Amino acid sequence: RASLNTLKPRRPQRPQNIGTEKAMEVDQHPKQVQQQEEGPRAEGKEECISVDRTQPHILGIDEAGRGPVLGPMVYGVCYCPKSAEELLKKLGFADSKTLTEEQREALFKLIKAQAELGWHVDIISPEEISDKMLRTHKQSLNEISHNSAMGLVQKVLDEGVNLTEVFVDTVGNPDYYQSKLQRNFPGISFTVTSKADSKFPIVSAASICAKVERDHALDGWCYRETKKPTNDFGCGYPGDADTKAWLQTNFDTVFGFPTLVRFSWSTARRLIEEKGCKADWGDEDASQPSLTRFFNKAGKEGPKLKDRYNFFQRNQMHMVTTM
Numbered sequence: 001r002a003s004l005n006t007l008k009p010r011r012p013q014r015p016q017n018i019g020t021e022k023a024m025e026v027d028q029h030p031k032q033v034q035q036q037e038e039g040p041r042a043e044g045k046e047e048c049i050s051v052d053r054t055q056p057h058i059l060g061i062d063e064a065g066r067g068p069v070l071g072p073m074v075y076g077v078c079y080c081p082k083s084a085e086e087l088l089k090k091l092g093f094a095d096s097k098t099l100t101e102e103q104r105e106a107l108f109k110l111i112k113a114q115a116e117l118g119w120h121v122d123i124i125s126p127e128e129i130s131d132k133m134l135r136t137h138k139q140s141l142n143e144i145s146h147n148s149a150m151g152l153v154q155k156v157l158d159e160g161v162n163l164t165e166v167f168v169d170t171v172g173n174p175d176y177y178q179s180k181l182q183r184n185f186p187g188i189s190f191t192v193t194s195k196a197d198s199k200f201p202i203v204s205a206a207s208i209c210a211k212v213e214r215d216h217a218l219d220g221w222c223y224r225e226t227k228k229p230t231n232d233f234g235c236g237y238p239g240d241a242d243t244k245a246w247l248q249t250n251f252d253t254v255f256g257f258p259t260l261v262r263f264s265w266s267t268a269r270r271l272i273e274e275k276g277c278k279a280d281w282g283d284e285d286a287s288q289p290s291l292t293r294f295f296n297k298a299g300k301e302g303p304k305l306k307d308r309y310n311f312f313q314r315n316q317m318h319m320v321t322t323m
Contacts, residue, residue, distance in 0.1 A: 055081040056164040059156060060202035061149050063169070064210035066141070068236030069265040070243065071218050073129060075122040075148040076210030078202055079156055082164065084116040085201070093204035097197075101215065108212045111205055119206070120155055121213045122148045126262045133264035136314070145171045150184055157185075165189045167203050169196040225258050233260075238267040253277045 059079035066073055080088065091110055099107070111117050124144065132139040139147075149168065157163060166185075170177055170192050178192035193199065197207040218236075223229055229250045234242025247267065250258055254277050261268055312318075 052081075053159070053161045055083065055162060057161050058082050058085065058165045058167070058202050059153070059163055060196070060200055060204070060206040061152065061166065061168045062197050062203050062207035062210055063145065063148075063171075064207070064214040065236075066145070066171075067238075068243075069238045069247070069262050069267045070126070070233055070236035070260050071221070072126060072214060073124045073145075073148075074210045074214040074217070075124070075145070075152060076119065076206045076208075076213065077121075077149075077152045077156065078111065078117060078119045078205035078209055079161060079163070080114075080116045080118070080202065087114065087116060088201035088205065091201075091205075093201045093208065097207075097211075099208070104208050104212050104215075107205075107208050111209065117205065118156070118161070119209045120152050121209055122152055123213065123217060124148060125259075127259055130263040142172045146177065146180060150181065153181075153185060153188075163188050165191070167196055167200040168192045169203055169207070170194050221260060223258050223260065229258050229260070238265065247271060251275060 057079050058081075059077055061075065061077050063073060063075045065071055091107070091114075093107060111119055129141070129144065132144055133141065149171075153163070153166060163185075166181070166188055168177070168181065168190065174192045174194065178190050181190045181192065182188075191200075196203040198204070218231075221231070229246070232242060233246040234240040236243055238244075244267075247257065247261070248271070251271055253275060256263060256272055256276065257268060263269070263272075
């Protein structure tokens with residue numbers, strides 16, 4: 001099974017996943033990368049080494065694990081020369097959701113065995129998803145998804161592959177998504193549509209890469225918590241009975257859930273609100289100035305204040321003397 005290499009945590013200030021790494025067969029177990037600060041980014045085996053990269057290439061993009069409350073979301077791409085399209089049809093690729101685990105594993109081995117095919121994955125951890133969706137300047141799941149897809153396209157271009165056509169399984173409005181991709185990569189023709197994994201074999205191949213790598217990450221998940229949860233969490237979707245039971249069993253009233261859980265999901269937030277310890281942060285702190293003191297009229301602001309709330313510093317808010 002493919003596992004993940006030593007990874008560099010993504011720089012949180014970067015707005016896009018430009019420069020994400022590739023998926024690769026190496027010795028390190030995927031559980032080791034879960035301790036990275038931002039989410040893991042799989043580093044990858046290159047499958048397209050014997051093919052002339054100047055040939056026109058097609059590329060497919062799909063994801064796995066967008067909906068579950070547990071585990072990472074994985075974006076995958078697969079690419080090949082346009083002249084090799086018939087090979088994809090002969091290999092029998094199909095939407096990964098319609099295949100058994102054994103069939104997906106077999107097809108993934110075929111992908112890695114074909115000199116004409118290249119592939120990458122971008123593994124976005126539950127912690128990174130939660131952080132970006134809950135921070136002060138929030139990112140939607142659609143934006144996270146779009147950035148991941150664009151980062152993977154950029155990665156392939158940076159390798160010198162002549163991409164001419166890209167097929168994408170849509171996230172959100174397909175017209176908006178397609179125009180966004182076209183603006184960022186004006187030299188490439190994009191086709192963004194729903195059910196792309198069942199319409200285009202190259203997207204089916206990308207879907208298999210994403211799904212298999214996500215399964216591997218979940219199989220080898222290493223919990224940082226002292227009390228190690230079991231892996232009987234079902235399919236991970238919020239409506240699944242086993243998933244609901246696992247969330248209830250592994251809920252801590254102070255710390256919430258294990259790092260496998262996406263805290264930004266309404267299922268997790270609701271449980272925290274209902275069963276978590278209530279915290280009273282207080283609006284006033286005797287050692288800190290009150291909010292209204294920053295908006296007093298000139299001459300009435302009182303003695304000079306030494307410290308300010310982090311909120312004002314973080315948002316670059318300054319005291320004014322006139323309104």
